[in-house]
Amino acid sequence: MNTQLKFKVNALRTLASPYKKNEKEEATSFETIYYLLVNMKDLPENIPLDVNPRVPKMGTNVAKRLINAVVEPETDFYINNRGIVISAKSLSFNSVDSEVTIDIGNQDDESDRYNYGILDGGHTYTAIIQNRNRIPEDIEKYVRMEVITNVINITRLSDARNTSVQVSDIALFNLEDSFENIRNAIKDENYADKIAYKDNENKPINISELLRLMYAFDVVKYPDDSVAPIQSYSGKAQVFKRYKDAYDTPFYKSLTKQLPVLVELYDLIERELSLKYNEYKKKLGVAIPRFGSVKGVENIEKGTKTNYLQNRTNYSISSGYIYPIFGAFRSLLRFDEETGEVSWLFNPLEIWEEVGTSIVQNTFESSNNPQLAGKDKQLWLSNYRIVETQSLRKLLKRR
Template sequence: MKDTFRISSLRTVKSPSDPSVTTYFAWVNMRNLPDDMPTKVNPREVNMRTTTAKKLLDAVSNADPYFDIHNRGMVLLANGVKFESSNSTLEIDFDDEEDRYGVLDGGHTYEAIKQRRKDIPEDMDKFVRLEILVGNDLDVAALSDARNTSVQVSDIALFNLEDRFEFIKKAIKDQPYGNEVAYKDNEDKRIPIADILRLMYAFNIDNFPDDNTVPISSYSGKASVFKDFKNELAAHHLITDENKPDPKNIYLKLTPWIPTFVKLYETIEVELPDKYREYKDGKAKLGAVRGIEHKQGQTEYTQTGKEYNISSGFIMPIYGAFRALLKNTSDGKLDWYFDPIEVWNSIGTALVQNTFDTDTNPNSAGKSKTLWQANYRIVENEKNRRRIEQLEQMQF
């Protein structure tokens, strides 16, 4: 879709770090702002009942003319922008990909303007600033995480104050990264708790029991992951006397396996280059792939040495496929059909091949339901093959 509207001022800036990215800063009279811009790309739900939202509503309709100075405005992702200087109109092309283009940040501001601009005094013009980013290779997930942090971080910090992460803290306290997880705002530690939650979310077999639904949000954003964790605690609440969740809570059941999740993720991250070489018969350079940098470094959790920096958009659809190996046991816990590391050793090359044959754009790969489903089926087929082999051995 495209929106065309009159603007009051426009500035255009090429990114010095990536000249293919252009940012347009436009100041728009609130009365001229379109009311149909897509908002699906924004991971934060709009809730106009909060105190902050009510202040925004008042800021739109009150007699203070300096909204564009006091408010940080809205951030949009667009496929293209055209400006017609003869009549000061701006055309924004959002294409048809609502999960890629639209209002990335400032959803509450946008909703407040739509609800209250009719109440702006007739003799007053009020403006909102739009920051519109255009670029073929923009990483939507990374931008979303960077631009939508304030509410999420505060919510996570609040959960920490209420000891809602206590069962996770206890589970990883003896791990080498146990004291490196940040549960508070601005805590000087290497690993955000959101990263741990993402690893667990990808193995939530209550929500994602097969290949019909896939945990793409473990790659695409923190908001959905934290919301799921929060909702699970609400559904299977804390047992106050023991300060731990109800045993039916999927995250409680996943917690003992956090070290395994970490080991699996980092094993894939470290060994993916070797699997890629096997898949390409050593004839292609992984560092030439977008989203992969040939640079010595260390993994996030265990600080293990690695040869490449690899976008999680390639790793997560492989990592998440191994939930096919997880099962519920008769005593209400979780266990593995087979050791996921051992299975990775057997079929890792096939998973890497399927991933890079499907897409070499990390953002597209990370959000590709088709890729997640196909990788899951590869692991599931290996699981079924091994189970049949076990049964045959029992018969003899």
């Protein structure tokens, strides 16, 4: 059941997407920004913070100054403070009662929980909720809120808004040598010295990228075709939280050893996706497929290089297309609880050669928007079933 936040506002302004050309275009494909001015006493309690990459720490000096700003008798808080940013499914406004209703999805569903809620301003929100009863009775204090609906890429938005200079959770985790298993797994790979484990480290691949690859193959959390690890594409905070909770378990220790295979598979898909696209288009009778004209694909005349292995390619492809394909090969991974080891039912690189064209066709015929494709659960699951079906065929041939 979806959570509805209903509260009064002092003012509301709407900024529609400049890319929506007319009312006939599908509303859910475009972001809308709502600017609200809210009396602190009307702010609803228990707005979820899971989508926010930071957990509010109210004992710091910065937090204490924030609390003081909430309770002091000055009325310029809404001017001085950046406010609260909420990602939501929808917002409606009752102009008669000056009341908004904000839909933040089903918070019991993991996908909604890590896509809707407060993604910036968690400290501001916590300071207000915990201390608004201390505001002088004769003073009304307001906070700015920004509600954005239909956010396509929650990770990019979260990264852009959470720009305060501080040591990240990932960097602190690294100080405890908790990435040692990863270092050992990739020590012989040519990209081993290109991984950034620290904040502001001048290296091309952030450690979070490797965590995303493993999350997409988390067969303990996502064991079958009823669930999909969509957060590997869209939820950096959830990916890190899962690694932090599970990195020392037998499963994750064994999965980490497979990182070289996962990187090679991702690189192969990135490098050959254009070829598979052309193959399926030609089978449909398209004489000259135009992969470079697909939304989210850039044809680079002088060529570019793949993300991990730096192989030459002519296309820069949005990961929103790659991840639903990459994650489908999770169906080939098995985890033996008795031995604590993972193994492959079949080599994923070989299966890619066998079903790559079909899975690419399924992906591009399901969506022509990479950001929507990356979050499309049904696309993830249907791709998974293509790989699973191929593995079953091969098993039957063995008998």
